[in-house]
Amino acid sequence: MNRRTIITISIFLLSFNVVFSANELQPEVILKRVDNIMSAPKDQYMKINMTLTDKNGNRSVRKIEIFQKGKDKRLGKFIAPAEYKGIGFLSLPNGVFYIYLPAFGKIKRISSNVKSSKFAGTDFTYEDMEPKSYADNWDGTILESDSSTYRIKITPKKGCKTSYKYEILTINRKNYFPVKTEYFKGNSILVKEMTADSIVNLKGYWIAAVSTMRDIKAKHTSIMKLEDIKLNTGLKNNIFTKRYLRQ
Amino acid sequence: MRIRLILIGFIILIAGAVSVNAAELNGYFESTNRISFSSEPQYLRIEDLLGIKIKSSLYNNTSFFTNMNVRLLSLPDITGTIDLSEYDRYFKYEFRVKEMYVNIMKFPFDFMDVRVGKQRITWGAGDEISPNDFINPYDFQDSWSFKKRLGVYSLKTDLYYKGLTATGVFLPYFIPDLLPDSSNSAMFSQSLFLAPGITIGEMKDTIIMPESFKENLLGGGKVSYSLFDFDFSLYYLYSRERLPWIKKITVTADTLPAVFNVNSTLFYPRIHMTGFSFYGVLGDVGVWGDITAFIPMEDSFVIDLNAIGMGIMDSTNISGNYYLKYLIGADYTFTNDFYVSVQYLRGFENEKGEDNLNNYLFLGSRFPFANGKIEIAPFDAGIEIGDFEDIKDNYGVIYLPSVTFKPYDNLNIKLSSLYAFGSDKTSFGKMKSQNGVQLGISYYF
Numbered sequence: 001m002n003r004r005t006i007i008t009i010s011i012f013l014l015s016f017n018v019v020f021s022a023n024e025l026q027p028e029v030i031l032k033r034v035d036n037i038m039s040a041p042k043d044q045y046m047k048i049n050m051t052l053t054d055k056n057g058n059r060s061v062r063k064i065e066i067f068q069k070g071k072d073k074r075l076g077k078f079i080a081p082a083e084y085k086g087i088g089f090l091s092l093p094n095g096v097f098y099i100y101l102p103a104f105g106k107i108k109r110i111s112s113n114v115k116s117s118k119f120a121g122t123d124f125t126y127e128d129m130e131p132k133s134y135a136d137n138w139d140g141t142i143l144e145s146d147s148s149t150y151r152i153k154i155t156p157k158k159g160c161k162t163s164y165k166y167e168i169l170t171i172n173r174k175n176y177f178p179v180k181t182e183y184f185k186g187n188s189i190l191v192k193e194m195t196a197d198s199i200v201n202l203k204g205y206w207i208a209a210v211s212t213m214r215d216i217k218a219k220h221t222s223i224m225k226l227e228d229i230k231l232n233t234g235l236k237n238n239i240f241t242k243r244y245l246r247q
Numbered sequence: 248m249r250i251r252l253i254l255i256g257f258i259i260l261i262a263g264a265v266s267v268n269a270a271e272l273n274g275y276f277e278s279t280n281r282i283s284f285s286s287e288p289q290y291l292r293i294e295d296l297l298g299i300k301i302k303s304s305l306y307n308n309t310s311f312f313t314n315m316n317v318r319l320l321s322l323p324d325i326t327g328t329i330d331l332s333e334y335d336r337y338f339k340y341e342f343r344v345k346e347m348y349v350n351i352m353k354f355p356f357d358f359m360d361v362r363v364g365k366q367r368i369t370w371g372a373g374d375e376i377s378p379n380d381f382i383n384p385y386d387f388q389d390s391w392s393f394k395k396r397l398g399v400y401s402l403k404t405d406l407y408y409k410g411l412t413a414t415g416v417f418l419p420y421f422i423p424d425l426l427p428d429s430s431n432s433a434m435f436s437q438s439l440f441l442a443p444g445i446t447i448g449e450m451k452d453t454i455i456m457p458e459s460f461k462e463n464l465l466g467g468g469k470v471s472y473s474l475f476d477f478d479f480s481l482y483y484l485y486s487r488e489r490l491p492w493i494k495k496i497t498v499t500a501d502t503l504p505a506v507f508n509v510n511s512t513l514f515y516p517r518i519h520m521t522g523f524s525f526y527g528v529l530g531d532v533g534v535w536g537d538i539t540a541f542i543p544m545e546d547s548f549v550i551d552l553n554a555i556g557m558g559i560m561d562s563t564n565i566s567g568n569y570y571l572k573y574l575i576g577a578d579y580t581f582t583n584d585f586y587v588s589v590q591y592l593r594g595f596e597n598e599k600g601e602d603n604l605n606n607y608l609f610l611g612s613r614f615p616f617a618n619g620k621i622e623i624a625p626f627d628a629g630i631e632i633g634d635f636e637d638i639k640d641n642y643g644v645i646y647l648p649s650v651t652f653k654p655y656d657n658l659n660i661k662l663s664s665l666y667a668f669g670s671d672k673t674s675f676g677k678m679k680s681q682n683g684v685q686l687g688i689s690y691y692f
Contacts (some may be wrong), residue, residue, distance in 0.1 A: 060655065061656075096476075109533070111579075243360070243405070247352065
């Protein structure tokens, strides 16, 4: 390759990069698209099988039934194990979060910091189980982008109540589905990471059929598998009430 | 014989329920082993409990639920050779139906739910203890578990309109608090102060239970609404005191000199109970409160000394004299899932009338380790102060630290200390005779 060819190629690549950058989406647009993908179905019903594995390889299973409407209403109920059966949670707009404990027959409203507690021994917290609205509550900065993914650092906007200092999302460029989320706390310490291990297209909607949350320090993992999912069945608003949470 | 028939019925019911496709069967096994702290430790309680929960969907919006258990008390009760041939003296069984009800959602209207049967209706904001939780009577059979309740037969209707929930409750008959047996009754024992030289001979008591439908009838309601970050509720119940009050004490002279016989009549006076509670979050702190007015509606307490020539010695008219009990609490969860709570309570269940209310401070804690496999509760305690001007003679403390090991899902092994100290004038102080250490094993299936 002579010198002229190298220069030509370099100019070509440089000009391509300039064009590419000009077409690069702004992080808030990408986050908006992520939100649209994540909450695309009007409503969702799913049965989740969660397999927990500790650092010694010991396993246990949680089964949860979840109803979701839009991007900010979610009701969940434990089916198994027997110890947790009947425990429910209700997540409503504006950070309102209730827990139902059948042993006490009571619905308890919990403060935002309780949402950082582990969800029934899993590596997910109550906050992780809430539907998320990235564009409304988080600011994004693109760290990297290649032909297949965006890597965006998101930090909470003022008023957004979260236990994480920031998160890094790896987003599939094709469908804007987050394939990996890294969670950072305190002095920018990576505490957990979640990967979407199997993303499927169901009736035109992208769904993570299998995802894994890893607690980096505890070397503990929770594999979340969707066993049954029904989309757009017309779930009524009154399901997302304390009345149904108690049933 | 009776208990065996009940157990057979219990097994048939379970078998029948699980044969129905829609029935969900769950259960629990709890073993409690308690040993006293004394220099020569003694068994205080050995108890095994097998509980079964059945939930069955009958029709679209209708479901049946029951929670039944069989309790086996394993400390032998043998006092004579005749007992050696009695199986029931070796092992005592107790069968209980804690709850058994039918729940109908959206009946008869979309905005209404109905529940009929024996059930637990939890009112009030307090954590496990609340003066507004006045529907279900207490189960004081084990003094250390003084937060347990009995189910009551009732008809409950809930109406939902936008954010408002209105609840109506109707109880066809009255159930009083279940008291501890004599070996376990320190918390409720009263000291009797007698003049020097006077001896009590025979002591008898009679309890007047409500008999007619009208006398038994209890009913009330609740209205709840959420506003900002808080849930507010108003309560009312037309009921009866759940612990017996003295209606009349008759003192008569015995045939022996300086010996007197006491005959008391007790009853459960009619009472109006009305309360208010709130529950919500302030910043990252959960806060709640309850206040309840108790308005007794029947007269009480006459000491009749006519038989010994001293006339009516004292009488108190309690009718219409209301008194208030209240509770305020807060909890906080730290980032490492450590949980702490504190509650202040003015007036416990066994205290009636403004002058007799004591002050209680309850502390709760829960520190999980090893990914939740170990949970320590180092600060669980209750402090009772009867009189702030004379704390030394009017305080009682119960300290209940515990460590729970959860090796697998559904299995909990809990080691706890049950330690009380303080003045015998307080309920907690009196419990020191029951001090001990307890090993509990729970398994859920």
